[in-house]
């Protein structure tokens with residue numbers, strides 16, 4: 001028997017070769033984004049881990065020192081841990097590791113962005129809802145084969161437009177094909193975000 005991948009997670013097998021890696025926000029769980037994943041691509045497999053760090057009992061994907069101030073050592077460690085989990089989960093569930101698309105919200109979007117920058121070989125594309133710059137890597141990764149959608153809120157009290165722009169710039173300098181959009185919203189997701197992401201997945205990633 002193969003070893004069980006070591007994050008608490010949900011896996012929903014799909015009909016196509018694509019897998020959506022669903023990464024929840026602070027205080028979420030592995031179940032949170034499953035309906036969103038089904039809405040974005042009803043044919044994809046869904047892999048949804050639960051963040052291993054707890055902040056006052058709330059699961060997260062890495063530690064933070066304050067709102068928007070990250071524990072970079074923990075972030076690097078957790079990013080590598082999640083990337084390694086994906087490799088073993090891809091073997092375990094026999095999913096195509098060249099067609100993994102991250103869909104992250106808030107803290108989940110930040111670890112997805114970190115994975116793009118630190119382990120650029122893992123994801124083929126990423127949808128980042130309400131993301132910020134997680135870290136600036138020492139060496140610029142090669143993301144020339146990677147597509148990224150960044151979807152932000154105009155009135156987000158956590159992610160400023162400048163911060164979102166900085167993330168888009170960082171990913172573009174690494175060669176990624178980046179689309180960035182702002183909607184009339186705060187930190188919460190809207191149906192506009194979901195409609196855009198669904199359409200982008202069909203048009204850009206297929």
Ligand code: MLT
Pocket residue numbers: 025026064067068069106107108110158
């Ligand atoms: C983070 O900690 O990743 C960001 O501040 C977003 C959040 O989870 O609130």
